[in-house]
Amino acid sequence: MRQFVGSAHCPEPTCNPRCARSRDMAVSIRKFTLIWICLGSAVLLAFYILLNSLLLTQTFSGFAYVTLANNTVRVANFLDEEVQKLDDIIVDWAVWDDSYQFMQKNKPDFVRSNLNDRTLGSLDLAFIAFVDNEGRIVWSASRKADDAFAPQLDEAVRDIILHQTTMLRPDDQEGRIRGIASLHDTFTIIASCPISDSEGAAPKLGTLVMGRDLTEPIIKKIEEKTRLRFTLADHFDSAPLGRQVQTEHLQTEDSELAVHIYDTNESTLSGHVKLKDITGAEALDLIVSGDKEILKLGQSASLKSSILLICGGFALIGCILFLIERKVLRRILSIKSQITEINKTINVFGAKKDVTISGDDEISELARYISLYISQITNYKLNLENLVKERTRRLQEKNVENEKIRQKLEEAKVVAEQANKTKTDFLAKVTHEVRTPMNAIKGMNDYLLSTALTADQRDCLTAIKESSDHLLTIVNDLLDLSKIEAGKIVLETIDFNLKSVIESTTRLMLPLANKKNLELVTLLDDSADVVVRGDPARLRQILLNLTNNALKFTKLGGIAVTASATTDATAGGYEIAITVSDTGVGIERARLDTIFEPFTQGDDSTSRKFGGTGLGLSVCKQLVGLMHGAITVESTPGEGSSFTVRLPLAQGDYNHILARPDAAKGREAPLDRLMILVVDDNPMNLRVAQKVFSLLNQEPILAQGAQEALTFLKTALFDMVFLDIEMPEINGIELCRMIRDGVATPLNKDVPIIAMTAYSLDTIRDECLACGMDDFITKPLDPQVLYEKILLLHQNMTGLCRYEHGASGQPEPDTPQDGQGNARTLHSELALLKLGGDAELYREVCEGYLEKYNTQRIDITLVQSRPEADKLGFEIHSLKGLAQQLGAEKLCAVATVIEKTLKNQEPCEDAAFARLLDAARETEQAVTDYLARARPKAD
Structure with a gap:
């Protein structure tokens, strides 16, 4: 009692580490609450301030960027006005009877009276040129450094007029070209207009071209009108200063302009827009500068709102902390201190045993529940100590008992593992010792049987062969049973034809049936001719054991092997049922329950009368179980027995069977001499x-x-x-x-x-x-x-x-250069075999071929039109695939040669397409004849 109570309370703070941890934990509740309230409020406030600043900044910066973009477009519009002014002047000069007569050489004094330096200077022109319809410059003048005009044109201007623009097109009488061109170190406004009479009805006699330099006064004038500073630069020579911050797309009268905004420095933004020059290329870069006053206003507003939010946030946090401290934390700490005092005086008679707290809320109710629990714990702890002592004693006794059982199990496990290892080693030794002499007996016996022998010698050797085969069967049954029991047998999973496996297995037993004068028949349902996926070797082993047993216990009559397959829609495969029936001695009903156990036969006299070990049926049952199937038996003594095997097998792929090398047909083809x-x-x-x-x-x-x-x-x-x-x-x-x-x-x-x-x-x-x-x-x-x-x-x-396997899995013969060799025109039997013998489906394939690839269509679409290599290769590949499915070997071979030629990027000769047409004609005739024979005759 004293030991239990001493561990339950702690008079001194350092007497028990658990009490110290509880005290630290109680103190940390207050810190935890205050810290997380402050931290959460600070994070929320910071997030709100950040969001507010971000929204204000985005709003003001967006307004600043849009304003600068609009100003940039305004400057571009003023530049267009300057271009339009020159265009208005050139129209007055070009559509004028005097200019028209000058181009007809009927106005000899036109230059002296109208194109003197004073007139050209008043027009503020940089150059002027009259060009005839042949592209010859009739008269031109260019401003020099002293403001005088000389009769020659700058080479750059001549290049623009004659080569870079279409202003001299003879068929464009109404068209006028105008724009800004970058000439050396200056920008020049250039305009052109067809020369005609004052009514504009006369035919075009040439083109008038004027140019006006975009001088500093013009730029200053535009800056005064727009109150903006701008620069016009060659796009290929200019590079933006600063980082790009925004792109604004603005719609003008002619097109949409993309204005790129750059942050140039601490106080300046710049708007960049690409303008088309006189040639129509975006070769000019208009740069408009703007200040950051709007951005600074946004930053100031963001700073002021953040300060106000911070002040309000601190005031709110202070109020929350005050309320939580006064209404929650102090009262919780009071409960904690009272519980600590009760724990110190728990064994003192008359000491306080309850917790009191002021108020009428959840905390005061918690104090009442704590008082109730303290009184209950005081009563429970006395019974708990006695219960713990009793349980501890029982657990100790149980542990001792379990340890003894564990030791016995360990010893039994060691004995069992040793016995299993001994069994495995024994079987390995037995099989090795039996098979080693049997190798010599069976090998020499097979060799002697292949030599010239007398009838008596052959009978003796045949008896030796049968006895050795029987002995090997016994050894194999023992090994199979051992491997199945040990769980070491692994089933193969390949595709095979169920009917072929059953028929080939039955043929193996025909010599034994003939020797005993018994009839061995195979009655297979049409549904058994399916391709399934499983282990054909183990299925053959099961059939051999059942058939061998039937032959062994049958003296008169015969044995029948029947099989059928039903579609299992749930599993997506087949439910296979194979039955081996005989007219032998039969099995007593009492023995049917044990007939599949190892070393068990019909009765004690069976082994003496018919021989055998009783392992075959046991191996069959175990193998069928591994295949998730079932084997059953029905028998009547004196009438015979019937064994039925039911197996669920997945659906197989017929192409895998065709592609598998067939080495099991026997030694019909002699092997090459090998090293x-x-x-x-x-x-x-x-x-x-x-x-x-x-x-x-x-x-x-x-x-x-x-x-x-x-x-x-x-x-x-x-x-x-x-x-x-x-x-x-x-x-x-x-x-x-x-x-x-x-x-x-x-x-x-x-x-x-x-x-x-x-x-x-x-x-x-x-x-x-x-x-x-x-x-x-x-x-x-x-x-x-x-x-x-x-x-x-x-x-x-x-x-x-x-052979090389194509996409269908079928072998394609290695043909000579012409692609035909000894191929048949139509191998309908092989094609039917691929389609599972479905004659109706094959007829549909034939009709589809005649509809899509008749000779006339091949001639028109492939031979005469001769499409591009990619399309031709696709069509030839499709023709080849349909020919394979049809069994048109000759057509398939020719298409294969053409396809390989196209893949090697070699030219196809006309002779190859001629062979293709010949093969197509023969195939079409053969398919037509087949359909005529296969079509049902009218009654």
Whole structure:
């Protein structure tokens, strides 16, 4: 009791760190509240001041910028007025009978009486020129430095009149050109007008051109009118001073002007606008200066409003702090001090045990609740100490018990892991020890069967082959069951044709059925001819096990394999149902529940009578489960059994099947003689390999051990290497790494390497592939498997397949230069195969071809018009794609040649298009004939 109470209160401030932290926390509430109120108010006030200043600044600056932009446009308008003045003068002189007669050379005294220096000076002209319709200057005069006029024109003026403008166009009698030109160090107003009689009805006899310098007095006059200072500069020679702060777009009578405002210095703004010169180019830069008085007024207003806001904000913050301190913080601190006093005197009889506070609000109500809780806590703490002691004792006992259980579980886990490792090692050793002698037995047996034998010898060897195959089946079933239970089996996911897999699997069992005089039939629904995605090897294994069981337990009658596929709209695939039925001995009903368990058969006499281990059905059930399917059985003793497998399989891609190399058709095509190295430490295995390879028209080089293999690999270039894994000194994994490293065997660094071992566990396979090997086969060597591996690797290595795959995934034959070779005009059978046998769809493709690419249209759109290369390439590519889908091999081949020529940016000869037309005619005729044959006949 005393220990618990002592830990609950603190008579001295330093007796307990928790009490000290509570005291500091209570004091910090006041600081926290005051600091955050001040900080929040200051941030809000600063934000408001900043926003107010920003708005005022933007308003005043915007007004200043718009004012300067308007002033800039005003100056530009005054410059236009100066140009207009000269234009008015030149009209009076050009549309005048005297000027017209002067150009007709009928007024010889015109120059003396009208174009003297006094007259030209009164007009304030810089130059004047009469130009005839041929562009010849009839008469001209230019002001010199002494204000006298000389008869020649400046070269820059001549260039503007004759070349840079269109003022001399003979067909432009009414057109007048006027504007400002930059001539040397001055700007000159230039105006032109066609010369005609006073009525303006006579034909144009030339052009009158006048120029007036934009002198300092004219500029001063404009500045006095506008009360603005401005500068006119050549756009290519002027550079703005300061940074650009605004761009204003103002609409004038003729066009829209973009005025760029620049901050020149502390007291000046400048407005820049680009003006067109006499040639029509924006080559002049008008710069108008303005002061910053409006901006300074805005800054002053912003400063004054900010000061007022700051003063008001501080007054508001002070009032808020005073109210919070008086109404909230002081009363909370009073509650805290009373609780501290109660904590000090909690064990003193008669001491104060409640908290009192003045007022009738939430804080006073909080004080009443605290008083209530203090009295309840005083009562609860006595019971709590006893409860804690009891719970502590029980937890200690439970911890001791849990520790004992944990130790037992750890020991059981170690024992289980050791047992599993022992099981895995045992299976690996068993398979290796069984497969190693079986390699010699099966390999030599296959070789002997290929030689000349008597009937008796062949029967004996056939019996040996069947027995060895049976033994391998048992070993494989054991391995599969072990891998499934360990969760180490990995399912393959590829596209395959369901019907083809079922039919090929059934054909494998036909020899056994014929030997027992049993009928083995395959009844496949039309829906089974679909392309699905899954593991065809495991599906084939399931079918082989079920069919083999049916043949084993059937003496009379036969076996039927049926299959169907229904579309699963929910999963986007198919629901596959495969049934294997027989007329055999059947299974007792009591045994149906255990028939799929390992090492279980129909009854005890079944194993003695028919043989077998009872593993096949168990492996089937496990594999079907991995594929998320189900297997069921129905059986009647004496009548037969029926096993049904249901699997959900995704929809596959037919093009992937067409593009996949088909090395599984058997050894129909002989292999080319290759340089093959076989490495094994066992002489018997080397002899077996030599015999098996000889069946495939190969004479491999044999290396007994890794050292001998390295000797061969250093001096000769090999096409592929078959490598045993378990070898003394240097094993197969280490030898593969040495080859791939390339230091010891640079000639064969990239040679295809196939692992060859009696182990068949996935861990060994993964290790082989990880070290750089290309493939993996298990002993005993199977000639068919060996043939497939060699063919596949050799195709990948040398590109023996003379096809290149197009966009559709179909092979395109390697054609000669004319693109046709031995291609067929219309291969409708292959096209139907691509379309899944849909004849109606193929007819629509044929009709679409005749509508879009008939011979006449190809001739007009592609051959005669001969469009640009890009468009032609697109059309040829479209024609090629439709020809592929149609099965028009000859047309496709010719289009391919033309397409390649266009891609290489080479010219297409006329002969190529002639071949295209010939192929199109033949294709059109063939398609027309096909449609005539395929169209339904009338009754």
